[in-house]
Amino acid sequence: MYQEIAWQASLLGVALIAAVFLYVGLRAGNPADFGPIKRRLYAVRTYWFAFLVALGAWLSVETLADLPYSTTHGEAARPAEITTEVTGHQWYWEMDRTAFPAGTEVAFEVTSADVNHGFAIYNDDDRVVAQTQAMPDYTNVLRHTFREPGTYRVLCLEYCGLAHHKMTQEITVTAPDR
Numbered sequence: 623m624y625q626e627i628a629w630q631a632s633l634l635g636v637a638l639i640a641a642v643f644l645y646v647g648l649r650a651g652n653p654a655d656f657g658p659i660k661r662r663l664y665a666v667r668t669y670w671f672a673f674l675v676a677l678g679a680w681l682s683v684e685t686l687a688d689l690p691y692s693t694t695h696g697e698a699a700r701p702a703e704i705t706t707e708v709t710g711h712q713w714y715w716e717m718d719r720t721a722f723p724a725g726t727e728v729a730f731e732v733t734s735a736d737v738n739h740g741f742a743i744y745n746d747d748d749r750v751v752a753q754t755q756a757m758p759d760y761t762n763v764l765r766h767t768f769r770e771p772g773t774y775r776v777l778c779l780e781y782c783g784l785a786h787h788k789m790t791q792e793i794t795v796t797a798p799d800r
């Protein structure tokens with residue numbers, strides 16, 4: 623259902639942008655009227671640019687300092703009880719296994735055969751319980767312990783082409799092993 627809404631929202635967005643272009647195109651007046659407006663906005667632009675650069679630098683320092691996360695790379699990347707491979711394709715998920723016991727840690731080794739995809743696991747309330755990027759020539763290890771048995775769904779979180787919304791895969795989580 624969400625995929626359907628996203629598709630319709632995209633169409634609406636495209637229509638809105640087209641309408642704005644049309645409006646501007648039809649209302650475009652004499653270039654001479656443009657001078658004073660341009661001067662005023664260019665003055666604002668200098669400060670706005672400085673502000674964006676400062677904001678970007680601050681955000682980068684705050685968010686990138688911890689990379690790469692030690693839980694998925696380096697010494698802390700201990701073996702999980704279940705390890706399984708996931709490969710994203712245009713437009714389907716290839717998974718070594720799609721059934722897991724609840725309460726056991728699973729390490730999803732996620733990669734892609736073509737373009738970037740987003741590997742996201744949703745529970746039956748359509749909430750994301752875990753997600754990572756599926757990237758070509760690189761493996762991201764996503765560790766997750768399913769708490770509740772049930773049916774989960776994998777969706778693609780990265781727009782990857784025409785049939786992006788078709789990239790779904792079901793995961794079954796059974797009662798704990800022990």
Ligand SMILES: [Cu+2]
Pocket residue numbers: 710711738739740778779780781782786789
């Ligand atoms: Cu995709």
